[in-house]
Amino acid sequence: MEILRPFVEQLVEPALAELGVVGDHWRNMIAPSREKSMGDLSLPCFAFAKQLGMAPDVVAEELQSRIPQTNEITDINSTSGYLNFKSSPSWLAEYVIAGNVRVGDAEGRNPTGSKSVLIEHTSANPNGPFHVGRARNAILGDTLVRLHRLHGNEVCAEYYVDDMGKQVAVLAWALANLSTEEVNVILTNREPVNPTWENKPDHDRVRWYQAAQVLRNDEAKKPDIEKAISAMVHASENGDNTVLESFQNAYQPVLDGMLETLARLRINFDQFTKESLFVTNGDVGEIMQKLASLEIHGVAENGAEYLDLGARGLKGKTEFFYRRGDGSSLYATRDIAYHIWKFTQCENLINILGEDHKLQSKQVSLTLNELGFKSPEVLFYSFIKLPEGKMSTRQGNVVFMDDLLEEAKSQASSVVREIRPDYSDEQVAQIGEAVGTSAVRFNIIKVSPDKGFTFRWEEALSFDSDSAPFIMYSHTRCCSIAEKCRAIDNLDDTVDYDYTEIPGSMYELLRVIACHNDLLARAVGQNRPNLFANQLLSLANAYNGFYRDCKVIQNGAINQTYFAVSQVASSLLKSGMEGLGIVPLSQM
RNA sequence: GGGCGCGUAGCACAGCUGGAUAAUGCGUCGGCCUCCUAAGCCGAAGAUCGCGGGUUCGAAUCCUGCCGCGCCCGCCA
Numbered sequence A: 001m002e003i004l005r006p007f008v009e010q011l012v013e014p015a016l017a018e019l020g021v022v023g024d025h026w027r028n029m030i031a032p033s034r035e036k037s038m039g040d041l042s043l044p045c046f047a048f049a050k051q052l053g054m055a056p057d058v059v060a061e062e063l064q065s066r067i068p069q070t071n072e073i074t075d076i077n078s079t080s081g082y083l084n085f086k087s088s089p090s091w092l093a094e095y096v097i098a099g100n101v102r103v104g105d106a107e108g109r110n111p112t113g114s115k116s117v118l119i120e121h122t123s124a125n126p127n128g129p130f131h132v133g134r135a136r137n138a139i140l141g142d143t144l145v146r147l148h149r150l151h152g153n154e155v156c157a158e159y160y161v162d163d164m165g166k167q168v169a170v171l172a173w174a175l176a177n178l179s180t181e182e183v184n185v186i187l188t189n190r191e192p193v194n195p196t197w198e199n200k201p202d203h204d205r206v207r208w209y210q211a212a213q214v215l216r217n218d219e220a221k222k223p224d225i226e227k228a229i230s231a232m233v234h235a236s237e238n239g240d241n242t243v244l245e246s247f248q249n250a251y252q253p254v255l256d257g258m259l260e261t262l263a264r265l266r267i268n269f270d271q272f273t274k275e276s277l278f279v280t281n282g283d284v285g286e287i288m289q290k291l292a293s294l295e296i297h298g299v300a301e302n303g304a305e306y307l308d309l310g311a312r313g314l315k316g317k318t319e320f321f322y323r324r325g326d327g328s329s330l331y332a333t334r335d336i337a338y339h340i341w342k343f344t345q346c347e348n349l350i351n352i353l354g355e356d357h358k359l360q361s362k363q364v365s366l367t368l369n370e371l372g373f374k375s376p377e378v379l380f381y382s383f384i385k386l387p388e389g390k391m392s393t394r395q396g397n398v399v400f401m402d403d404l405l406e407e408a409k410s411q412a413s414s415v416v417r418e419i420r421p422d423y424s425d426e427q428v429a430q431i432g433e434a435v436g437t438s439a440v441r442f443n444i445i446k447v448s449p450d451k452g453f454t455f456r457w458e459e460a461l462s463f464d465s466d467s468a469p470f471i472m473y474s475h476t477r478c479c480s481i482a483e484k485c486r487a488i489d490n491l492d493d494t495v496d497y498d499y500t501e502i503p504g505s506m507y508e509l510l511r512v513i514a515c516h517n518d519l520l521a522r523a524v525g526q527n528r529p530n531l532f533a534n535q536l537l538s539l540a541n542a543y544n545g546f547y548r549d550c551k552v553i554q555n556g557a558i559n560q561t562y563f564a565v566s567q568v569a570s571s572l573l574k575s576g577m578e579g580l581g582i583v584p585l586s587q588m
Numbered sequence B: 001g002g003g004c005g006c007g008u009a010g011c012a013c014a015g016c017u018g019g020a021u022a023a024u025g026c027g028u029c030g031g032c033c034u035c036c037u038a039a040g041c042c043g044a045a046g047a048u049c050g051c052g053g054g055u056u057c058g059a060a061u062c063c064u065g066c067c068g069c070g071c072c073c074g075c076c077a
Helices: A002-019 A046-052 A056-066 A089-097 A132-151 A166-177 A180-186 A201-216 A222-237 A241-264 A283-292 A331-345 A355-370 A401-419 A425-445 A468-488 A504-525 A529-549 A560-580
Strands: A041-044 A073-079 A082-087 A116-120 A154-161 A271-274 A297-299 A305-308 A319-323 A348-354 A377-381
Touching: A002 A041, A002 A046, A002 A056, A002 A073, A002 A082, A002 A504, A041 A056, A046 A056, A056 A073, A056 A082, A082 A089, A089 A504, A089 A560, A116 A132, A116 A331, A132 A154, A132 A241, A132 A348, A132 A377, A132 A401, A132 A425, A132 A504, A132 A529, A132 A560, A154 A331, A166 A201, A166 A222, A166 A241, A180 A201, A201 A222, A201 A241, A222 A241, A241 A401, A283 A305, A283 A319, A283 A331, A305 A355, A319 A331, A319 A355, A331 A348, A331 A355, A348 A355, A355 A377, A401 A425, A425 A468, A425 A529, A425 A560, A468 A529, A468 A560, A504 A529, A504 A560, A529 A560
Parallel strands: A116 A154, A116 A348, A154 A271, A348 A377
Antiparallel strands: A041 A082, A073 A082, A297 A305, A305 A319
């Protein structure tokens, strides 16, 4: 509870001085209490023990006896070497009700402008529909975009379109050379396209990509195909506009289909940047020239060029190749050009990348440093596996996000249908969609990015206590209360709040509210959305306790103090849910 | 073989800038709808924090060795 810190410091300073503690280092030692029942902030006294020649618990007691209660802090206790400070319930209630806790806006409509960030995420090859594995990137990235906005940062959400290179070339080649019949014959043994997605171009065109991959493994056909694809790749890398255009015609409908899926998850982008831009505008050539003049530059036998990053602390394989023997650039080279361009857009960069990109990202980062640029921040995430093993678009061993969302909607709808028989079909469908998509998002967000996990349908579709619907449900309770209050009373402008009687569960809610932005700051500062997901669960949980004990409406009359607290919780739940991409329904 | 990451109750997951009785959910067991939406609430049982050493007044947290899992080690993207 950072809002309490200045008051604690004010109290502690003279007491420490009296005991003979010198220096200022104690300020950093004040930390959130481990035991919530003990306090909001605590000062461990172990470090003073040696200096003063006293036992830690004695130090804590001595300090306690020298510190008076204040308006803000009414509970100071010492236990086992800790000095604990607990906020005054009345003061906290007044503080919260007065609107001192910043609510924020995840849509970014009112940035405080303290910091601007460009967040690049997803950037998936436009060769087929999203599966759950690829979608982890989009969900983490978009959540980070939302949380940064909620925190007040100005954010640009950016998608790097891989519009050149082998993957698109394969797709373009297949679309130009294979008929529908041929594709169907080649993929006879594969599962057919789910009829629901028959007309969705990402699901349709991926079959051409898959068919081409099968043919590329056919020894007889391989040589000719490889030759043709290779020629296209090289043309694209040399900036051949005809080829680049044919690539775009091949992938654009696929990309559009992919973005449609993301839009259903409320994931949108501010800007799309094509990889080919940096080849055609000359940036890549220029950078390769600069790299050649570096002292860690090296040349291989066939003329390929690299940097020896071992000299900059890279372990393992230290040669980083940025130019092929034939003079063309590599993906990483273009990525460096892209980063330098991104730095012209924004001074803070964040990338969301799969763990397989760790080495590459390190190489790009070190090279950027070599050229005088700073490193981007990177959020790495582990892969989502299936119980049967790794997911692979190429092999068709995947769970499509489109299928997951349909299933989520359908299951959520049947729950609604069951417990709210009075709702119309339209209402049920709308709630089912909101709950289903929110639950899918949340179940991915709540897991720490560096933990790999196995996708299981029942878990992805879990609507239990630590899930999006749990949070959504608390919010609907807030809304329901607010609506009833509006009906009772047109809300006079003169309201007297009672800060003398604060029930325990209301105090607990106030404490969670008071820490809300601490958690947001941490989640944003460390790029860890799961921390804020956890905070929202705590908030919903605390609200449920408050709801149980503190009746806002009793005997037809409104308790204005309770109502005010409920409204603050409601705002924070709503903005927080938007920060996670969860839909804040008012009814469910 | 080398590099990076992970390993916490039956399952899942938090805590890891060292600090108090290791938090939460699922599952299990037991309670709560004449009371603002029970997708809820309350209670109980359940953990040698992968294993062994080290640093420290104090280690789930830092260091080190081992074991297990994942990712990477292309003039691919």
